[in-house]
Amino acid sequence: MEWETVIGLEVHVQLATQTKIFSGASTAYGAEPNTQACAVDLAFPGVLPVLNEKAVEYAVRFGLSIDAEITRRSVFARKNYFYPDLPKGYQISQHDLPTVGKGHMDVQLEDGSIKRIGITRAHLEEDAGKSLHGELSGFSGIDLNRASTPLLEIVSEPDMRSAKEAIAYLKNLHSLVRYLGISDGNMQEGSFRCDVNVSVRPKGQSEFGTRTETKNVNSFRFAERAILYEVDRQISVLEDGGHIRQETRTYDPDLDETRAMRSKENAHDYRYFPDPDLLPLVLSEEYIEAIRAQLPELPWQKCSRYMNDYKLSQYDASYLSSDWDIAQYFETALAHNTEVPPKLLANWIAGDLAATLNKENLNLTESPVSAEQLSQLVLRIHDQTISNNIAKKVFEAIWNKEGNADSIIEKQGLKQITDTGALEKLVDEIITNNPEQVAQYRSGKDKLFSFFVGQAMKATQGKANPQQLNDLIKMKLGA
Amino acid sequence: MHHKTLAELSQALKNKEYSSRELTQYFLDRIKQHDTQLNSFITVTEELALKQADLADQRLAKGDAEALTGIPLAQKDIFCTQGVKTSCGSKMLDNFIAPYDATLIRRCNEAGMVMLGKTNMDELAMGSSNETSFYGPVANPWDLERTPGGSSGGSAAAVAAYLTPAATGTDTGGSIRQPAALCGITGLKPTYGRISRYGMTAFASSLDQAGPMARSAEDVALLMNVFAGHDPLDSTSVQKEVPDYTADLKSPLKDLKIGLPKEYFGEGLNPAIAEALEKAKAVFAQQGVQFVDLSLPHTDLALSVYYILAPAECSSNLSRFDGVRYGYRCKDPKDLEDMYCRSRSEAFGEEVKRRILIGTYVLSQGFYDAYYLKAQQVRRLIRDDFTKAFQSVDLILAPTTPTTAFKLKEITDPVSMYLSDIYTLALNLAGLPGLSLPVGFSEGLPIGMQLIGNYFSEATLLKTAHQYQCASDWHLQFPKNF
Numbered sequence: 001m002e003w004e005t006v007i008g009l010e011v012h013v014q015l016a017t018q019t020k021i022f023s024g025a026s027t028a029y030g031a032e033p034n035t036q037a038c039a040v041d042l043a044f045p046g047v048l049p050v051l052n053e054k055a056v057e058y059a060v061r062f063g064l065s066i067d068a069e070i071t072r073r074s075v076f077a078r079k080n081y082f083y084p085d086l087p088k089g090y091q092i093s094q095h096d097l098p099t100v101g102k103g104h105m106d107v108q109l110e111d112g113s114i115k116r117i118g119i120t121r122a123h124l125e126e127d128a129g130k131s132l133h134g135e136l137s138g139f140s141g142i143d144l145n146r147a148s149t150p151l152l153e154i155v156s157e158p159d160m161r162s163a164k165e166a167i168a169y170l171k172n173l174h175s176l177v178r179y180l181g182i183s184d185g186n187m188q189e190g191s192f193r194c195d196v197n198v199s200v201r202p203k204g205q206s207e208f209g210t211r212t213e214t215k216n217v218n219s220f221r222f223a224e225r226a227i228l229y230e231v232d233r234q235i236s237v238l239e240d241g242g243h244i245r246q247e248t249r250t251y252d253p254d255l256d257e258t259r260a261m262r263s264k265e266n267a268h269d270y271r272y273f274p275d276p277d278l279l280p281l282v283l284s285e286e287y288i289e290a291i292r293a294q295l296p297e298l299p300w301q302k303c304s305r306y307m308n309d310y311k312l313s314q315y316d317a318s319y320l321s322s323d324w325d326i327a328q329y330f331e332t333a334l335a336h337n338t339e340v341p342p343k344l345l346a347n348w349i350a351g352d353l354a355a356t357l358n359k360e361n362l363n364l365t366e367s368p369v370s371a372e373q374l375s376q377l378v379l380r381i382h383d384q385t386i387s388n389n390i391a392k393k394v395f396e397a398i399w400n401k402e403g404n405a406d407s408i409i410e411k412q413g414l415k416q417i418t419d420t421g422a423l424e425k426l427v428d429e430i431i432t433n434n435p436e437q438v439a440q441y442r443s444g445k446d447k448l449f450s451f452f453v454g455q456a457m458k459a460t461q462g463k464a465n466p467q468q469l470n471d472l473i474k475m476k477l478g479a
Numbered sequence: 480m481h482h483k484t485l486a487e488l489s490q491a492l493k494n495k496e497y498s499s500r501e502l503t504q505y506f507l508d509r510i511k512q513h514d515t516q517l518n519s520f521i522t523v524t525e526e527l528a529l530k531q532a533d534l535a536d537q538r539l540a541k542g543d544a545e546a547l548t549g550i551p552l553a554q555k556d557i558f559c560t561q562g563v564k565t566s567c568g569s570k571m572l573d574n575f576i577a578p579y580d581a582t583l584i585r586r587c588n589e590a591g592m593v594m595l596g597k598t599n600m601d602e603l604a605m606g607s608s609n610e611t612s613f614y615g616p617v618a619n620p621w622d623l624e625r626t627p628g629g630s631s632g633g634s635a636a637a638v639a640a641y642l643t644p645a646a647t648g649t650d651t652g653g654s655i656r657q658p659a660a661l662c663g664i665t666g667l668k669p670t671y672g673r674i675s676r677y678g679m680t681a682f683a684s685s686l687d688q689a690g691p692m693a694r695s696a697e698d699v700a701l702l703m704n705v706f707a708g709h710d711p712l713d714s715t716s717v718q719k720e721v722p723d724y725t726a727d728l729k730s731p732l733k734d735l736k737i738g739l740p741k742e743y744f745g746e747g748l749n750p751a752i753a754e755a756l757e758k759a760k761a762v763f764a765q766q767g768v769q770f771v772d773l774s775l776p777h778t779d780l781a782l783s784v785y786y787i788l789a790p791a792e793c794s795s796n797l798s799r800f801d802g803v804r805y806g807y808r809c810k811d812p813k814d815l816e817d818m819y820c821r822s823r824s825e826a827f828g829e830e831v832k833r834r835i836l837i838g839t840y841v842l843s844q845g846f847y848d849a850y851y852l853k854a855q856q857v858r859r860l861i862r863d864d865f866t867k868a869f870q871s872v873d874l875i876l877a878p879t880t881p882t883t884a885f886k887l888k889e890i891t892d893p894v895s896m897y898l899s900d901i902y903t904l905a906l907n908l909a910g911l912p913g914l915s916l917p918v919g920f921s922e923g924l925p926i927g928m929q930l931i932g933n934y935f936s937e938a939t940l941l942k943t944a945h946q947y948q949c950a951s952d953w954h955l956q957f958p959k960n961f
Contacts, residue, residue: 048714088799090795
């Protein structure tokens with residue numbers, strides 16, 4: 001039987017506020033346990049939550065970027081359950097009336113086609129703390145630094161039909177929240193993690209199959225693996241005549257498998273009710289419009305601008321706009337030298353720069369070659385000071401902190417030889433010294449052309465202007 | 480200095496008739512002498528009190544004293560007080576030293592008031608007789624075999640016996656007004672949001688409200704000037720200007736319209752109380768007050784609604800008492816589940832457990848709509864009753880309690896106990912202010928009258944009570960032997 005996969009994603013995005021969503025404690029990552037938890041986070045008797053306005057602004061910013069309905073009057077509820085890292089015994093979360101309602105995002109798939117993914121809602125909530133097992137003998141530790149950190153939970157429609165689509169959506173979403181400046185998107189630190197809902201159904205069937213939810217997946221690769229594993233597992237269960245249990249699962253990256261955590265029958269009754277400590281959140285039209293007015297250029301807007309203004313291909317434009325840091329780098333480099341051709345610059349960013357960063361395991365923000373430096377290098381290729389090949393050498397030198405393009409070209413004497421007289425003399429010498437090859441070439445062995453070019457480049461240590469050299473050799477050999 | 484009002488004590492301090500230290504020592508001595516009979520204090524903070532008194536004396540000497548600088552008061556043990564045990568009347572918090580001050584405490588400290596100690600109360604403010612306290616019941620100074628009421632029973636008894644000139648209380652369904660009535664003192668539950676709840680251990684967040692308990696309306700007004708105000712730490716606290724509550728006390732009541740809701744004068748009301756209220760009406764009538772009969776048709780639903788909503792909120796509010804970070808933890812827990820179950824089972828009393836169970840039940844999936852949601856709808860109807868009534872009257876007059884103080888251990892059935900708040904809890908559901916003041920005695924026991932006002936009409940309530948007290952002396956009666 002042919003099966004169809006149905007995927008919906010719930011993504012928890014940690015909002016980049018300075019302080020927590022309901023208290024004044026810092027949200028900075030990596031502090032000593034429990035040093036960033038105040039009386040409110042620790043849920044001492046009598047403490048009360050006060051909503052962080054910045055978190056609301058970030059949620060609205062997100063909502064507007066996905067064309068969502070912004071709820072004018074949203075309500076915080078209490079989700080009640082006991083766990084040691086949940087100090088109040090309830091999590092404050094928007095339940096019935098989230099700040100961000102229905103919206104959508106257009107995602108570009110690998111084949112270049114665009115798919116619209118529905119976003120059901122996005123709600124504000126607080127994070128829990130962390131339980132530390134095995135670090136203290138005979139006890140479990142609790143670190144409440146993360147407690148009450150603001151999260152925006154973004155819930156998609158079950159609109160994705162393959163792991164690839166799901167990952168494309170995730171990457172788009174990740175890019176978007178970084179563009180909006182509402183999250184650092186740091187997946188290692190848990191700032192962007194997702195719950196993956198997967199079901200399968202016979203192709204052509206309209207109703208959904210029973211789904212499972214795989215919790216807390218914190219990388220694109222794990223998300224893809226978890227989906228692929230779940231799809232295979234579900235199909236084989238169904239093909240063996242079994243049925244899928246609605247349950248919560250966890251993905252184990254070491255074994256590359258998902259495992260059941262708890263079934264629906266054992267699901268908590270969270271006893272949601274509106275939090276009486278917080279008034280309903282009422283947003284005015286002016287407030288929402290003020291945020292709309294400050295929205296930055298969004299990834300898809302940048303992409304089409306790059307295509308229109310810089311005549312870049314869709315491939316290049318979407319690569320450059322896919323990530324806030326890349327776009328920033330590209331735009332900084334362009335602004336540094338207005339004559340730099342965007343296409344050549346794009347090639348260098350996507351090519352040598354990306355490859356070297358990848359090899360050295362560095363982020364673009366950690367690149368030893370600054371945007372300004374790359375801009376100068378590309379400009380020197382463009383104005384024919386150096387050839388593309390020599391540029392690779394210069395790039396390496398810049399990477400190794402030997403200076404910038406101009407000073408390296410100067411110091412190492414890498415300036416291209418464009419003096420026609422000198423090149424002509426050189427070509428004449430080569431022709432004189434290699435009569436055999438000349439004869440063979442002239443008798444039709446065209447491949448030998450590169451031999452002459454190679455000889456000339458060897459003699460000039462690659463500095464000969466390739467175009468000029470080609471023309472000269474062609475002319476001389478043709479004579 | 481015996482039996483002086485706050486205004487009188489304040490004047491005496493400013494006239495240097497005695498120092499705050501002397502005054503504080505006087506009340507500390509009275510507590511030592513009398514509280515063994517009453518059990519009205521859980522903690523007496525003698526050392527801290529004398530230190531605060533010395534600081535107050537310095538302010539008085541420098542001339543930068545406020546109205547209540549140097550005046551001692553007792554704090555209900557529900558308010559967090561930094562460095563001082565804050566038990567809330569519960570075994571759960573018997574070992575809890577609060578690491579911060581409640582906003583109300585901070586305001587008292589800033590005003591230069593002196594905290595004598597923390598008063599006894601029903602466990603986590605759940606009870607109407609002070610019998611649910613882990614620290615044992617409080618006795619009513621008018622008859623030691625009787626209840627002072629609850630949950631602010633310790634505060635009421637201590638003020639009535641003049642172990643303190645004033646105290647704080649909290650009122651979720653009548654916990655200031657009912658004990659004030661049973662102990663013959665004046666107590667005000669302000670409008671919801673008027674006084675910060677920050678640092679006040681939550682029972683039912685949408686109903687809880689702190690307020691002053693003292694001898695007279697004038698004293699209560701002075702205390703309101705210290706307590707009331709917006710607090711950015713409490714999102715439900717109201718950003719509304721605070722008037723000087725003493726400014727209007729002396730205005731005449733002429734042309735004031737007071738409503739008499741028929742539902743509050745029906746079956747179940749002790750005839751002696753009804754009679755005392757008739758006499759109080761006559762006093763008002765002489766001052767030119769007009770009375771209007773009216774109806775609050777949803778009154779009979781208030782008790783049921785209250786006992787759905789208050790337990791619902793409390794079941795969630797009390798989840799933080801889990802033995803993990805502070806408070807009671809059972810010995811040698813086997814595992815997490817065991818630690819939760821035994822810590823909570825061993826530390827919470829019967830009434831608290833009952834309310835947690837009721838609250839958990841009404842919020843459960845499948846019951847939420849029928850109970851919680853429906854109760855919220857009826858709550859709106861109850862509020863609308865009052866809103867409508869206040870279109871035609873300035874205040875509403877009603878009994879505070881159906882009976883005078885009952886005997887300790889007399890009421891064992893929880894529902895009968897709940898009925899002692901039958902006249903008070905509708906106000907909490909509506910968020911309205913209410914004041915109880917003494918208007919007579921029956922068989923040696925005080926009778927309370929309740930005045931109910933529209934939102935933020937505390938000044939009118941206080942003025943009306945003050946004018947009544949100018950024409951009567953019920954509030955100046957003191958129990959023998961104290």
